[in-house]
Amino acid sequence: SFYMQCLGEEAIACAQQHALRSGDMHFPTYRQQGLLISAGYPLVTMIDQVLSNEADPLRGRQLPIMYSSKEYGFFSISGNLATQYIQAVGWAMASALRGGSEIASAWIGEGASAESDFHAALVFASTYQAPVILNIVNNHWAISTPEDFARGASATFADRGYGFSIPSIRVDGNDYLAAYAASQWAAERARSNLGPTLIEWVTLRRGAHSTSDDPSVYRPADEAERFPLGDPVERLHQHLAALDDGTGTWDDRCRQSMQAEIDAEVEAAFAEASSHGSVKDGHTGRAETMFDDVFVEMPRHLREQRDQVAKLEGR
Structure with a gap:
């Protein structure tokens, strides 16, 4: 088994989930766990899938962390990342054709934006004015390849949307409030029949690509500390603390209490999922x-x- 973290990118997925509605469909990569967690998807079920045990809702048919839940608007993750873009645009076109108000949200990393599926999706999205949000999560690393390799001669990844007449913006992906506002704006455009919006989220993958990766051989050890946009969790904490009027609405004690509560919730979920076994000990479907x-x-x-x-x- 292996796992892929979303350290440093938490604000983007969590904020966009709260900006969209029930019935909308996300077509994510493997680093948007926040979409499910923010929607209230059971942590135990997520861990069951990672362990591929007898309670895995996908019955061991997917790689670990490649979740799927139609009920929670989370389309099955694909290891071939760029395919999510064309599927999201197709889903959005279908929603528009049947007169629905539901929109799609496509997710891709900056590295995979160099794949042909990305450009095919933009052709259809712009031609048919599909109600879709086209997210490019620029976390600066496509496994061990730096972001400027995939960007090529483009000044930014957002620039690529202009060639297809798609409104495109760059957003500080480590600012939760900015991520929420930009997602809400793009969602309103889609629901108002104004077509697709492309958003480049500037962030940083703070950890390894996966548990089978060793980032020390290709990136500086202090890169996360030197990243100018900081850490999204810490920045949200600072914002909430600045709003505290002295009544203890949010301070260090509140943060520590919430952290302890979340840690306990995760540990309890892991213990329950572990009781269902794992593929390693033969407890499978x-x-x-x-x-x-x-x-x-x-x-x-x-x-x-x-x-x-x-x-x-x-x-």
Whole structure:
């Protein structure tokens, strides 16, 4: 198993989730866990999926952290990141064609914006004025490749939207309030039939690309401390503290209390999910479930194979 953190990028996903509505659909990458957490998706279920245990709602069919929840407006994560863009634009076009008010939100990293799917999505979004938010999370690193490699001759990643006549802006992705305001503006444009908006979120991936990555071989150890936009969690804390009128609405004690409460919640969720086992100790879903959720009516030869698997497992 492995895991991919979103350290340093928390404000973007959490803020946009609160700016959108129920029924909207996000097409995320693997670093938008905040979309689910902010929507109240159960932490236990998220950890069950990471452990690929018998309670995994995806039945072990996805890589760890590649969540999926239609109910929470979270489209299945794809390892081929740029494909989310074209799927989001298609979903938004379908919503508009059926007269719905729901919008789509597409997510991509700055590195994957150099893939052809990104440009194909922008062609369709601009041509059909799809109600979609096109997010580019510029965290400065595409695994071990610096952001200027993918950006090429463009001054910014937001510039790429102008070639398709799509309104495009750059936003401080470490400012929660800015992320919320920009997301709300883009969502209102989409719902008002004004078409797509492209947003480049400037942030920094503070940690490794994944637990299988060693960033010390390609980036400075003090990069996060020198990053001029700071840390999004700390900046939100400072903002709330500045608003405190002395009544203790938000101060260091409030922050410490909330931190302790969250830590306890995460630990309890992990303990509960761990009680369901993990793929490492063999506590996985039944093998015959690999045949489920593929066909509306399962073909005869697959029913026979499923029954054979069940028989081999003693069921």
